[in-house]
Amino acid sequence: MSQPSARSPGRSAFRAALTTAGLLIACAVGFFVWQDFYPVQSADGWSYEVLHEDVQKAASLVPLPDGGLLVSQELRKDKGNILHIATDGKRRVMIDGLSKPDGMIAAQGGWVFSQETDNRPVQLLKDGKVSDLFMGNSVQGLWNDGDYLYAIEDSHDNGRLLRYRWSDGELTVLREHLQETESITRCTDGNLLYSAKEKGLVHRFSEDGKDPVLLSGLNKPTFLMCDERGLWISEDSTHRARLLLWDGKGEPRTILSFLKAPQSIVPDGKGGYLLAEGGRDRVLHLTPAR
Structure with a gap:
């Protein structure tokens, strides 16, 4: 055997x-x-619901006076667009043929939008017509304060902070050689803030050029928005991203967690907020407890 x-x-x-x-x-x-x-988790005192689904790479949001919504769909290679969603849910493309349309903000009775691609103009959509304002390289963040439009470029080592004067079209370079700066906003105290994504920082713009760090240790901070509650920060991470709220003291509070690449947050005009969650192709509605 x-x-x-x-x-x-x-x-x-x-x-x-x-x-x-x-x-x-x-x-x-x-x-x-x-x-x-x-599933996305909300902090005590807050709740959320999915307002719109199937919004590809949702990035910037502009609520409209009639209750509708403009959303930029941040697709590459001229496949991006600005989508209008009416109150009854009907959708139509306002502008197409864009490459990574990212920043968007109401201004001058219309809407300014940018494309996160080199050598693309920042443009104004008003009365159904699109006009060029100025050229930029990978412009992402926009902020309008009435007299000036601010724009910030998302570049690896040569981003700029720009200021465009509405009255005469003068363009001023306020900062150069910025690294992956993505959003700019002005707070209720008058301070102008901008985010540095890869460094995990939020800076305060200062006239002396030093731009001190307000917050550090963040996970890819991207869009910023200030209101009476404080500074809202969304983290552009594809896994376990957060929506943060900072009241100016201590550490920011996590309002939403387990997000996927959240982008812009805007007030809904009713005490709540709209948040673009680009990683899941949807728009969330965030509300505080009554």
Whole structure:
């Protein structure tokens, strides 16, 4: 009778290694799937609902006086557009053929929008017509204060902070050599703030050029928005991103967690907020407890 052959130690070790590697890969895949589908969590005193779905790469939001909404769909290679969503849910494309339309803000009785691509104009949509304001390179953040329009470029090492004067079209470069700066906003105290995404910082613009750091240690901060509650910050991370609220003291409070690449946040005009969650192609409605 033949005896069963002993297994080679090398072969057994190889099989064990393959099994371990397979388990590690399965765990990693499961972890990322879990992060994708784990529901958004809201802080005590806040709740949210999905207002609009199937909004591709939702980025900037502009609520309209009639209750409608403009949303920029931040697609690349001239496939992006600005979408109008009416109060009854009907949709129509206002402007198409855009490449990564990102910033958008109401101004001059219309809407200014930018494209996060080199050598593209910042443009004004008013009365159904589009006009060029000035050229930029990967302009993302926009802020309008009536007399001036501010724009900030998202570049790896040569971004600029620009100021456009509405009265005569004068364009002033306020800062150069910025690194991945994505959003700019003015707060109720008059301070102008901007985010530096990869460094995890929020800066305060100062006339002396030093621009001190207000917040650090953030996870890819992108869009900023100030109101009476404080400074709102969305983190442009594809996993476990947060919507933060900072009252100017201590650490920011997490209002929403387990988001996926959230973008702009804007007031809804009724005490709540709209948030573009670009990583899940939707717009959320955030409301405080009554």
